[in-house]
Amino acid sequence: MDIYELLRHRPHWLYESSPYLYGFGGFLILIWPHASHLDSTLLTCSGIALLAAATHVLAMRWNYRRINHQPKGDHEAALVAIIWDRSKESENPEFNKINKQLFVACQHLIEDAQKTPLEDLQESIEQTIELIRYSFGHTENVLHELNPQQSQALHQTHQAILKDVVRRYREFSSGKIRRKEFIAFLVYRVVVERVKLDGAILNDALWA
Numbered sequence: 001m002d003i004y005e006l007l008r009h010r011p012h013w014l015y016e017s018s019p020y021l022y023g024f025g026g027f028l029i030l031i032w033p034h035a036s037h038l039d040s041t042l043l044t045c046s047g048i049a050l051l052a053a054a055t056h057v058l059a060m061r062w063n064y065r066r067i068n069h070q071p072k073g074d075h076e077a078a079l080v081a082i083i084w085d086r087s088k089e090s091e092n093p094e095f096n097k098i099n100k101q102l103f104v105a106c107q108h109l110i111e112d113a114q115k116t117p118l119e120d121l122q123e124s125i126e127q128t129i130e131l132i133r134y135s136f137g138h139t140e141n142v143l144h145e146l147n148p149q150q151s152q153a154l155h156q157t158h159q160a161i162l163k164d165v166v167r168r169y170r171e172f173s174s175g176k177i178r179r180k181e182f183i184a185f186l187v188y189r190v191v192v193e194r195v196k197l198d199g200a201i202l203n204d205a206l207w208a
Contacts, residue, residue, distance in 0.1 A: 002055065002122060018057065019054045019055075019057040019058045019061070019116035020054065021056035022049055022050045022053045022057065023050065023054030023055070023115055025050050026046075026047045026048065026049070026050030026051035026052075026053075026054065027047070027051065028047075029043055029044075029046055029047030029050065030044065030048070030051075057068075061093070072198060075089065079110045079113055079183060079184060079187075080105055080110075081107060081110065082107055082110070082187060082188075082192055083103070084099070084100050084103045084193075087196065088192075088196045088199055089196055089199060090144055090198075090199040090202045090203055090206075091202070091203050091206045091207075092121055092131075092202055092206065094138065094142075095138065095139060095142065095160075095198075095199065095202060098131075098134065098137055098138055099133050099195045099199075101131065102128070102131045102132065102135050102195070103195075104204055105124075105127065105128045105189045105192070106128060106186075106191050106192075108123055108124065109121075109125065109128055109183055109186070109187065110187060112124060113179055113180060113183050118179070121179065122173065124171075125169065125182075125183070125186070128186065128191075129162075129166075129169070132162070132165070132186075132190060133162065135195070135198075136158040136161075136194075136198075137163070137197045139154065139158075139193055139201075139202060140154055140155050140158065142202060143201065143202060146205040146206065146208070147205050147208070150201070150205060154198070154201065161190060161194065165186065165190060168182055168185060168186075169182065
């Protein structure tokens, strides 16, 4: 199981509550009466470290959601506009061109999510999925010329993502998940996050 699969299956409640658990644990360590056979200095340092970790995680999470306009809890709570910016660019011009087009398609999908009949929306979704396949394939081909082993690993990651996309699309088509939920997954978790990661991988290989 690759890192994408591990992240996808993480319990959401655990992800959201983890910094509060760190903070609570650190607080307990600091106020708990230290047993005589334990190193109180080490315990104090551990408590402070947990509190610092909790503060750091909460600050990073708040800043990330502020920048990306992500509501608390999940991407699925709202559909917000996406933009192409320099943080997602690669040194490969064709990569940028293809993924700019993909971002435009995703933005149209967001705009159509509330007003387009289901049949027309499904057609747009399928076209977007094909663009995702094309983007993934292009990145793999460019990377193969630079680092074949890394390209193969990326291909496996992409295949796992596409398999999950197809599964969720079937659930959406059968009415098991709502349209906003599926589009949020497709746009934010697949396109935005993956394009940024793929661009970074490609840049690393080009600079190596």
